[in-house]
Amino acid sequence: MKTNIVLIGMTGSGKSTIGEKLSQQLGMPFKDIDLFIEHTTKQSIPELFEVSEAHFRAIETKACKKIAATENHTVISCGGGVVLNPENIQALRKTGWIVFIDRPIEHIIKDIEIGHRPLLKEGKGKLYQFHEQRLNLYQSFADFRVDNQSGLEDVLNTIKNNLPKTITHKRRG
Ligand SMILES: Nc1ncnc2c1ncn2[C@@H]1O[C@H](COP(=O)(O)OP(=O)(O)O)[C@@H](O)[C@H]1O
Ligand SMILES: O=C(O)C1=C[C@@H](OP(=O)(O)O)[C@@H](O)[C@H](O)C1
Numbered sequence: 516m517k518t519n520i521v522l523i524g525m526t527g528s529g530k531s532t533i534g535e536k537l538s539q540q541l542g543m544p545f546k547d548i549d550l551f552i553e554h555t556t557k558q559s560i561p562e563l564f565e566v567s568e569a570h571f572r573a574i575e576t577k578a579c580k581k582i583a584a585t586e587n588h589t590v591i592s593c594g595g596g597v598v599l600n601p602e603n604i605q606a607l608r609k610t611g612w613i614v615f616i617d618r619p620i621e622h623i624i625k626d627i628e629i630g631h632r633p634l635l636k637e638g639k640g641k642l643y644q645f646h647e648q649r650l651n652l653y654q655s656f657a658d659f660r661v662d663n664q665s666g667l668e669d670v671l672n673t674i675k676n677n678l679p680k681t682i683t684h685k686r687r688g
């Protein structure tokens with residue numbers, strides 16, 4: 516059953532920040548897939564990318580499958596590239612409601628930290644390329660899309676006001 520809330524969207528769109536706040540507000544556990552990967556491999560995301568992007572992606576897929584299969588009533592924040600492998604989404608959507616956090620690139624460019632984001636080390640301009648490659652994927656995999664254009668509180672309220680019954684049921688009962 517779909518009891519998890521799974522946040523997807525561009526790098527810097529707010530998935531980790533929103534996921535943590537949402538989990539606090541809903542009283543649900545929180546799992547950030549990147550943090551889970553860093554914890555289980557005992558290596559940072561940049562260190563994993565230093566081996567190769569393919570190395571990181573293989574670990575990411577294992578993490579998605581594991582988290583999707585073991586978590587319930589959990590808020591899960593994905594990395595921006597989770598949509599690149601359909602296996603990841605296939606696994607996550609079995610147990611989760613997929614929410615696309617849609618934030619304008621111009622907003623992301625203004626505040627994204629590139630230090631722990633190896634794909635942006637050549638510059639933030641890469642964001643435009645990723646957006647072009649990934650926008651359709653985010654849209655097609657999402658059960659729900661939320662605009663992150665104004666404030667984080669608006670985003671949190673919109674998600675909370677649209678939760679499917681499979682997620683609200685246990686919380687209330
Ligand atoms: N609506 C917003 N208003 C202000 N800052 C935002 C908003 N959405 C995201 N941010 C900021 O953008 C940055 C990137 O957010 P983060 O949660 O790390 O994104 P992601 O996990 O999607 O890469 C953070 O500094 C976060 O506070
Ligand atoms: O967009 C991407 O491909 C990536 C996004 C990152 O997560 P955030 O979306 O939290 O930045 C992280 O998974 C890795 O650096 C790759």
Ligand SMILES: [Mg+2]
Nearest residue numbers: 530531593594
């Ligand atoms: Mg994140």
